[in-house]
Amino acid sequence: MDLVLFDLDNTLLDGDSDYEWAQFLIEQGVLERSSYEHRNQEFFEQYQAGRLDIYAFLDFQLAPLAQYPRAQLDAWHAQFMAVKILPLIRAASRRLVTRNLQEGNLCAIVTATNSFVTAPIAREFGVAHLIATEPEQFEGRFTGKVSGTPCFREGKITRVEQWLAAQGRRWDEFSASRFYSDSHNDLPLLQLVSHPIAVRPDPILEQTARARGWEVIALD
Numbered sequence: 001m002d003l004v005l006f007d008l009d010n011t012l013l014d015g016d017s018d019y020e021w022a023q024f025l026i027e028q029g030v031l032e033r034s035s036y037e038h039r040n041q042e043f044f045e046q047y048q049a050g051r052l053d054i055y056a057f058l059d060f061q062l063a064p065l066a067q068y069p070r071a072q073l074d075a076w077h078a079q080f081m082a083v084k085i086l087p088l089i090r091a092a093s094r095r096l097v098t099r100n101l102q103e104g105n106l107c108a109i110v111t112a113t114n115s116f117v118t119a120p121i122a123r124e125f126g127v128a129h130l131i132a133t134e135p136e137q138f139e140g141r142f143t144g145k146v147s148g149t150p151c152f153r154e155g156k157i158t159r160v161e162q163w164l165a166a167q168g169r170r171w172d173e174f175s176a177s178r179f180y181s182d183s184h185n186d187l188p189l190l191q192l193v194s195h196p197i198a199v200r201p202d203p204i205l206e207q208t209a210r211a212r213g214w215e216v217i218a219l220d
Contacts, residue, residue, distance in 0.1 A: 003174040004100045005160065005189070006127070007181035008111040008118060011199045011219075012097065015088040017121060018061060018113040019044050024080045025064055048202065050184055054112070054152045059144070062135050065116060066144030073116070073142075081120055089124065092219040096180075097125045106167075106174070110160060110189070112152040116142070131159050156189045180217075184208065 009016040022040040025031040039060055046052040065073060100107050108129035109122045115132040122130040136147040151159045164170065171177065177193040179186070184204035190196035198209040198216045209216050 001174060002100075002103075002105040003171070003177040003193075004105045004107045005110045005131075005177070005179040005193070006097065006107070007179070007183065007186055007199075008109050008121065009113060010182040011180055012093045012109070012125065013085070013088040013121070014090055014093075015084075016044065016113075017085060017088075017111075017117050020084045020088075021080060021113075021117050022061065024084050025076070028076065028079075030068075030076070031064060047183075047185065050204065052152075052185075054150045054155075055146070058114075058133065058146045058150060062114065062142065062146065063144045065114075065135055065142035070140060070142075077116070077120060081124070085121055085124070090219060094125065096219065097127060101126060106169075108160075108163065110151065110156055110179070112150065112156075112185075114146075129163070131156075131163050153185055154188045156186065157192060160189065181205070190214075 006012050009018060019040060022031065022036060026033050026036055043052065043057045043060060097107065107127055108131050109118065109127050110131045111118050112133055114135050115130060116135055118132050119130055131151055133151045134147040136143045136145040149155045149158045176195055178195040178197055179189050179193040180197045180199050181190055182199050182201055182205065184202055187205070187208065196214045198205050198214055199219055201209055201216060206216065
């Protein structure tokens, strides 16, 4: 059995679910366009540049979850999946995930995007294990805060190791470990696995991957 980890945004998806969720709420009139659209773009550019303050971003991104009951959020998310997410899922991504599941590998999606946004996406891919940033909840409602370690940069290693421990597993029991990602923000975890794979990589990751002889693929 291999351990196979997939980043989600701009890897399995041909786009960023975090960014698209905020845009969806703006388009629905839930968030005020004049204030939220600029901030959403600003955070996205900071992420691409490798200088995102994850806690500042999470304060921004999780705040709307605390303002509405879960039933309303779930209804919006169903629309979001249909309008924004399904068009971002390429057949090649589905084939990659399905092949690894059929081969009996232990597969997980590992993403910085919060689990409210990403859990239905993981289910769409048929992946049972999701390692994501967890929004804090109290009495069935989101608080707008993060719970535990954000699943971002080195935090992805922390969260993967916590997940493995909860499964009673260790890195060294797998014949190989693979991580698919597009982003240089994922270099800590890419450097830890035995087979790092760059998917449509950003310029920094592409330069690193080619210099180190890592596999580079497109999933087109």
